[in-house]
Amino acid sequence: MDIGHSGARTSAATRTADAPTAPTSPARRLRDLVLAYVALTKPRVIELLLVATVPVMLLADRGSVDIVLIAVTLVGGWLGAASANTLNMVVDADIDQKMKRTARRPLARHAVGRGHAFVFGVVLGAASFAVLWAFANLLAALLVMATIAFYVLVYTMVLKRRTSQNVVWGGAAGCMPTLxxxxxxxxxxxxxxxxxxxxxxxxxxxxxxALAMRYKEDYAAAGVPMLPVVATEQQVAKQMVVYTWATVAATLALVAATGWIYAVIAVAAGAWFLRAVHKLYAGTRRGEPIAPLRVFLQSNEYLAVVFCGLAVDSVIHLPTVLSTL
Structure with missing residues (x-):
């Protein structure tokens, strides 16, 4: 009796395993393909574009807000950043497959062909240039083209796989929204x-x-010589302290062109961020467990706070307001 039940269960399991799976509906396939193309643009990375561009434009046009120009610049800038990110994934498709953090990217899981992704990236870049040239000016359009070229040709294809200083110089591409x-x-x-x-x-x-410290095994497996892969945690944290002090000093250099609102926020946010990085460095010196991902997340918050403070300061235009009282 037991053998008969076991055989019946086995046969049923075999029939279930052999049964064809339900085909995916055309609507579902289309949705998955659209989401894959969206993922090529790295939407979350583009958040930096919004954080950096809008406050800069408000400072440049201090005292007024040109919503249309801001919207057009954001659209053109988004297209440019999406182009750079897509082309970056085309070049990095091989190493993305080796890293757990990036293994689900569209090209790594073959959701989109590399040729199709390349064409998509080029079209996005051309659209970016056209939008900015038509509705902003030629200089803005050319700066975006220079950003795409530098990010893909210099950072991704040359620096990233050859030097531990890759993000130091390659990071210049992420600074371009300010210009x-x-x-x-x-x-x-x-x-x-x-x-x-x-x-x-x-x-x-x-x-x-900070992020690379958390995923240094991934970078090592992919053969990418990020600083945390080739240096000790203490050495990396020490470098982070140096660059954080330089960051805060740069924010204070802008006080000459702003009001007291930005100055207060820059000082307070700078002290907050410096404390976190110094705490990380102290932990590495004492050999204690560290939480680099926490510093990574705090770095995002720090930059957002500083640039939002700049936006508020620029819109309020406090010096002019005070002069009228």
Whole structure:
């Protein structure tokens, strides 16, 4: 009796295993394909574009808010960033398959072909140039093109796999929204956007290295020589302290062009971020367990607070308000 029941269960299981799975509906396949193409653009990374561009434009056009120009610049900038991110995934498809953190990216799981992704990235870049040239100005459009070229050709194809200083110099691509936003408003470049460029430039290494400390095994498996892969935790944390101090110093250099609201926020947020990075460094010196991912998340919050403070300060235009009282 037991054998008969066992055989029946086995036969049933075999029939179930051999039964064809239900085909995916066309609507579901289309939705999955659309989501895969959206994922190519790295939507969450593009958040930095919003954080950096809008406050810069408000500072450049201090005292007024041109909603249409801001919207157009954001659309053009988003298309450019989406292009750079897509082309980055095309080049990095091989190493993305080796890293747990990136194994679910569209090209790594073959949800989109590399050729299709390449064409998609090029079309996004062309659309970015067209939008910015038509509705902002040529300088803004050219700066976005330079950003895409630098990110893909210099950072992704040269620096990333060859040097532990990859994010130091490659991070310059992520700073470009400050120049693009200013150029869209003024048609030129001044010292203020250069300082804002430097804020993000110095912020990028501690931000990225904190994440790389958490996933250094992934980078090692993929053969990417991020600093946490080739240096000790203490050495990495020490470098993070240096760059964080440089970041805070750069934020304070902008006080000459802002009001007291930005100054207070820059000092307070800088002290908060410095405390977190120094705490990480102290932990590595004492050999204690560290939480680099916490510093990574705090770095995002820090940059958002500083740039939002700049936006508020620029819109309120407090010096002009006080002069009328």
């Amino acid at each position: 693009v936003g200013w150029a869209a408003v003024t048609g030129s470049i001044s010292w203020q956007p250069i300082v804002l460029f430097l804020i993000i430039f110095f912020w990028t290494p501690p931000h990225t290295w």
